[in-house]
Amino acid sequence: MAEPLLKFEEVSFAWAEASPLLQCMTLQIAPNECVALVGRNGAGKSTLFQLACGLLRPASGKVWLGSLDTAQARPPQLARQVSLMFQEAERQICRERVDAEVGFAPSLAGLSAEEVEQRVSMALSLTGLTGLAARHPMDLNAGERRMLSLASLIAQDTPLILLDEPTRDFDAPLLARFEAWMNMAREQGRAVLFISHDLDFIARHASRVLHLKAGRIEANGPAGQVLLHPDLQETGRMAAPTLPALCRSLNLPECRQLDAFAALWRSHVAAFPDGKP
Template sequence: MAGIEFKNVSFSYPNGFTANEQISFSIRPGERVAIIGQNGAGKTTAAKMMNGLYKPTLGTVLVDHMNTKDKTTAQIARLVGYVFQNPDEQIFNTTVTSEIEYMPRYFHLNSEEIKSRTQAVLALTELEDCKDMNPFDISYSIRKFVTIAAVLATKPRYTVWDEPTAGQDYKRIGILKKILNVLQAEGVAVIVITHDMDFVAETFDRIIVMANKHVIADGTPDAVFRQDHIVREASISQPQIGDISRRLQLDEPIIFRKDMVEFLKNRS
């Protein structure tokens, strides 16, 4: 079966520090998965093994049955696109359009296909108004969308996004959610590393929780956020609604906004 598979994977840096210890999970095309946990839990290290930026020290990472140890990062990038937390580490072209076109040109696509893909991702990310601008002349938060557009122009089967909501306002978070819906409809997996628990609860079907270099939980937002011991061990916060419901000492904690709305309607 196609997918990204981690089989008893461990990773140690050259200085001997171990960031991941025997983690196992699989992600299928079209899934929407959030990876959460405290700083230092090993989230980003695990994510960078998904597209070959890092190779496992022990165990195996497979992408559509392909062992990442046997392939270059460039080869794996055709399947797994990675959006860095800091867009300034990824952008190096002088216009938004040229940044988006770079990888399709690297893959030797024809000019019509490059044009078609560029127009499509500019529309999807709502970047048409700044397509001819230098990325470093636009705001940091919008530069994040430039890197998302550049990754999506390669049409990967899996995408990994590191902290996409950081620094984003309500409108831009809405655009992110729209992009996720489009990708899921197209069968593209989205794996997001984030500390934004409201975004997680409202947007994702599945959560992988990491703590102390291990995966400690894997399930739906409802299942994960109702387990107080998981929340404590991972040093994560509850979604805002969940925190409010606990402060109100409700018999059953409420995790999602829609459920709180329904609860308040029934109380009125």
């Protein structure tokens, strides 16, 4: 079994004189995993992210990035292990050209100019931003700026990737491109941990879901099970607005893609003599 890329060992965290935000949390994220982090506002999701990339240090317990103890590691060491997409892409942009922004992290890592150029070219191609390389990032629309933040992560080339509400601002074509990248990242052996309130997106991509409540892991398991948790939505036959929930309500085999559901539904309807279920 592969060693985890992220590991929390009984981690707790609290601001001074405040209630604990995370309490004795233990979790592991392995290569090839795509794990969703869900829960209501204030559950501890953002705090977990900041601990995972070393922006915060635990009050107790340990956070490991591979064999690296985040409390002891220096920022350049952390930057080689984990990358983070902010919920608001504008907050992590610091250069005046798109290509310079994408090459910022590789340049700080001390890579050669040739290697930086190769990474920038690849990242811009994957995100569809090649034609915008010379533009100022703030001249891009919201979806393009989010793609720019993704291109920067691709160029950073880390085994663990953290995404905070990654699908916001995307139209259908950009979302399709983003989802293609997510599939490729897993095929490359990377681990993706993302925060999202888009239950349909989670159902399509998450191999596992962690549901946080009051700084603790309330549920940990397959999306089809965890998304039914009553704290996330009302209980009932259609407990979650996802294709798996729809399939369950119709007594159909579970599927997660629209085209697969359409074919399944056509086959189901065709089985009735009058064409009506």
